Amino acid sequence: MKKFLLLFFLAGTTCGHAQDIMVTELEFMGLKRTKESFLRRLVKVRPNTPYDSLKVVGDVERLKRLPGIANASHEVKAENDNVIVKYIIEENFTLIPGLRIATANDGSFAYRVSAFEFNLFGNNQLLGGFYERNVFDSYGFFWEHPFLFSDKVGIGFGYQNVTTQEPIFFEEGDKDYRFNSEMFEGKLIFSFSFNHEAEIGASLVKESYLFEGEDPLPNRPLELEADKIMYRLAYRYVDLDIDYQYFDGVLSEFTGQYIQFLNGDEPAENFLKSFLSLRNDFIHYKKLGKKGNWASRFRLAAAIGNEDSPFAPFTLDNQLNIRGVGNTVDRGTAAIVLNTEYRHTFYEKGWFVVQGNAFVDAGSWRTPGEDFSQLFDGSSTRLYPGLGIRFIHKRIFNAVFRLDYGFGIGNDTTNGIVFGIGQYF
Structure with missing residues (x-):
């Protein structure tokens, strides 16, 4: 029930910051050639900051524009009243x-x-x-x-x-x-x-x-x-x-x-x-x-x-x-x-x-x-x-x-x- 309420609250944060929900961790999945440290410099979502769904969506679109990335998506996982944001990357041959x-x-x-x-x-x-x-x-x-x-x-x-x-x-x-x-x-x-x-x-x-x-x-x-x-x-x-x-x-x-x-x-x-x-x-x-x-x-x-x-x-x-x-x-x-x-x-x-x-x-x-x-x-x-x-x-x-x-x-x-x-x- 707690996770359901948390996800319901996340769905309502598309127009601003969620004051009580923090991003505890940021993960990148599917990387082979692209450096994770490079992507962390580019994205706007940061660990230990308030969760903002608009920033997450913006990050995904920016990642998809990079020549090294064929497609990108994201997952948000609830954890102890906070969230883990995962970016799922499909790389291009470049x-x-x-x-x-x-x-x-x-x-x-x-x-x-x-x-x-x-x-x-x-x-x-x-x-x-x-x-x-x-x-x-x-x-x-x-x-x-x-x-x-x-x-x-x-x-x-x-x-x-x-x-x-x-x-x-x-x-x-x-x-x-x-x-x-x-x-x-x-x-x-x-x-x-x-x-x-x-x-x-x-x-x-x-x-x-x-x-x-x-x-x-x-x-x-x-x-x-x-x-x-x-x-x-x-x-x-x-x-x-x-x-x-x-x-x-x-x-x-x-x-x-x-x-x-x-x-x-x-x-x-x-x-x-x-x-x-x-x-x-x-x-x-x-x-x-x-x-x-x-x-x-x-x-x-x-x-x-x-x-x-x-x-x-x-x-x-x-x-x-x-x-x-x-x-x-x-x-x-x-x-x-x-x-x-x-x-x-x-x-x-x-x-x-x-x-x-x-x-x-x-x-x-x-x-x-x-x-x-x-x-x-x-x-x-x-x-x-x-x-x-x-x-x-x-x-x-x-x-x-x-x-x-x-x-x-x-x-x-x-x-x-x-x-x-x-x-x-």
Whole structure:
């Protein structure tokens, strides 16, 4: 009878602290690679403090967001008028190889291979790198420790040397350039609370464009070189309930960058100007029934200070915004993009899931030299509905193998297959 009264009292504590019920012990079950000491730093429930069911629920959701954890739940056990809180953990496999296959802008075979560990040393450090062949060779390395200094502050570093063939869209026509960017990045990572995260960082970049091909355009540069520094601020609001492949809630991410060119040759000073880049992604997820998930992403992006430069920062691309449109089809100095899709689980057994999806991708771009009104006049609008399939491993972090086919609507449109790892958004 005493235990029944205690559990009845616990059920009524969802709006505040239980003054008489204390957490006498905190336990973690199911840990293999993840360090218990690391999780104790992150959770808000502490031994010898009043029991708060809202904190327990919040801890479970935060644990489920960690790359090293596939799922989490909790149990509350009554003991001598107090409670023992148990967190039951199901870990992810976190050493993830990656492969992306595409067609390069010159029609050749392009690929990207990578390997990332998302739970290094059992405290959710990230370590990894990639090699890419996209006409030319590219590579990069990354390390992040989001909780190095405390449960709220971490750090990250990265190096990339990227060389690609990029089409640049001049008024007289598009021409291919060999683009190279060598970048060193450092950043501070903040987890202010359960819902609020931020990053502040800077990157030193050495950038160049070299004309590739025949018949250069008159009065257009054959080569550009410049050094620049990029200051970056990112803020995320996260309110998600995650249950394996199902998401419910919202995520909003704002990214602001100021790109300052430090020095360059004379052509670079005319075409590569310092500018401010702003982008916000608002993502909404809704669980529908037992097997459905509706997901939508609304993106707004704008560049201020380089409105006339053909070397615009926002690209129209298969992998970034419109599935089926092709690789680097166009560039813009502002963009509005809406991606919406319905995901349905057709088969699920143990760790394996087969999920299908039907989507609509739509967007418009402001081309260099045009006004913001171009975003709404229909001249640069793209509309691509499509279908896709997902093969999901529930216990490997981000192990979603996706294949989508987008159908272009309108004149001079294309159709195309897009392959990747991880959900599109």
